[in-house]
Amino acid sequence: MAEIHLRQVGKSYGEVEVLQGIDWKIGDGEFVVIVGPSGCGKSTLLRMIAGLESITQGEISIGDRVVNDLEPAERDIAMVFQNYALYPHMSVYNNMAYGLKIRGIPKDEIERRVKQTAEILEIGDYLTRAPRQLSGGQRQRVAMGRAIVREPSVFLFDEPLSNLDAKLRVQMRLEIKKLQQRLGITSVYVTHDQVEAMTLGHRLMVLNGGHVEQLGTPIELYERPLTKFVAGFIGSPSMNFLEAKMSEDGSKAHFTGGNSLELPAHLSGHGDRRVSVGMRPEHLLLDENGSNTASATVHVVEHLGADTLVHGTFGNDDGPELVVRLDGIKTIGQDEVLTLSIDPNNIHLFDPDSGKRLNT
């Protein structure tokens, strides 16, 4: 078991810089998730921790050792790959035993450990099969088993669920979480899927274009995104961003389309400027009697059963586009005008140019 410490870590391929200035301390036994859009450098960062990519700037330590110059084998890590990377010519048993054999562990000890791990992952019946004879979900389990059986001090996962169908993905997600809780091994998990990130991670790193947008717990990222990028990335459907003009005293925002909304009290002092107002679809409530209300024109309604998604414009037809998520089944017609209310404390304000958060 070990802490992982990233100090000013960066990566360049020749002239091209793909990661810069990454600082993060991952605690012992913590489950952290690196999340971001495709191509932002998540895999590269994980592979640098694993030792599969060189570290061109900064320093990474695992436990109390700086690992910059250590081979992957010397780092005491195990990794689960996106395509599982099972050895196709070996049985499930041998796939799991391979790393133990190399470490010179006695045969009966290997057998005991493989059997025990297989038990945990419910793959005990497949030990003699070849990987090609397994389903995607079973291969996924074997890949996990191969990592667990080695009892490493760090687990690394690179989008391990992205090759599974949606239902299996949800099921495996839960199993990974339970397994990590049970084993208590420091884990770094990479995904582009914000739901996976939110559900799995104790803490998240949101990466964008090679730099850290924000670090924090899932709740912190949801409640207080520091940039427009994080605000839009976390949560589904995405947060609405509406351009508005702030009143002189900073207490109100005026939108095209005719609406005005009250802003959080502590915003005074920012007055008389353009702002980007962020409102989550689930924070807009259908409430005629609310204190902070505005109108919206309905264009399309989607019924999901548990909730209803309303797509429309804020204010009249000239207003900015808006998505509202209402609880339960609501009968709403096209072109209907709704009265929505929002708690000022659920309003996020961003600088429209830099994308930085304005309210504290």
Added chain:
Amino acid sequence: MLKRVHFGSSWLPFALVAPQILITVVFFIWPASQALYQSLLVEDAFGLSSEFVWFDNFIELFGDEHYLGTFQRTIFFSFSVAFLSMAFALTLAAMADRVIKGATTYRTFLIWPYAVAPVVSGALWVFMFDPTLGIFTYTLGALGYEWNHKLNGGEAMFLVIVASAWKQVAYNFLFFLAAMQSIPKSLIEAAAIDGAGPTRRFTSIILPLISPTTFFLMVINVVFAFFETFGIIHAVTQGGPAKATEILVYKVFNDGFIGLDLGGSAAQSVILMLIVISLTVIQFRYVEKKVEY
């Protein structure tokens, strides 16, 4: 799914395959049947008459010590060529697999020998090892070794093996490299994380995964050494000295065109044909099995 094409008229499909069939008949079926027929005949010493003798030619061949000796020699020669060129190509491919910069140049250079005709390749080696003029002979002489493959059968055999193997290295290299590069990189990385060093990764992951290619190349190289090294042997040793490098194809030529024993020579070529057919069958049956990643 194969698409079925429906032809309106019945003669068109036949017309379309006719050229293929014609070529096969003229250049393969007809000469092969000639050889088969010829192998059942014995000609008199003057070539004026021939007698149908059933399998006498074959019976005689298998009682002939020289022929059995040639058979053994050919097997030794073929497997040596296959082993030498494959081992060398595998080493080069393993190195090329790791090279990133200049990889294309490296590969292009390695492919050149394949474009050289067997006779030319033979001539090249003859020059280099010529007992009086050759650069290698000179170098070996300076090191105290007297090289003369025109007198020493072992040296002659060594020379034709090396010349033939050299010719095949490029071909084997290409296939080995392609096979290695089709192994997903994550497998090698997983093995590295599991603690396997480069040698262990090569023996426990790469070699088993390219085994279908190795088998395929084995067959191809043996076939090459059996049948296509005629040009090299003809240019380098003419089967000598004292038949030390006379392999089966060369004996067919020697007995038939020099010794004029047409029936015996035809019988030998029928045996060669059977060997080719069986190697091809092996090829199709086993090489088709692919490794799945």
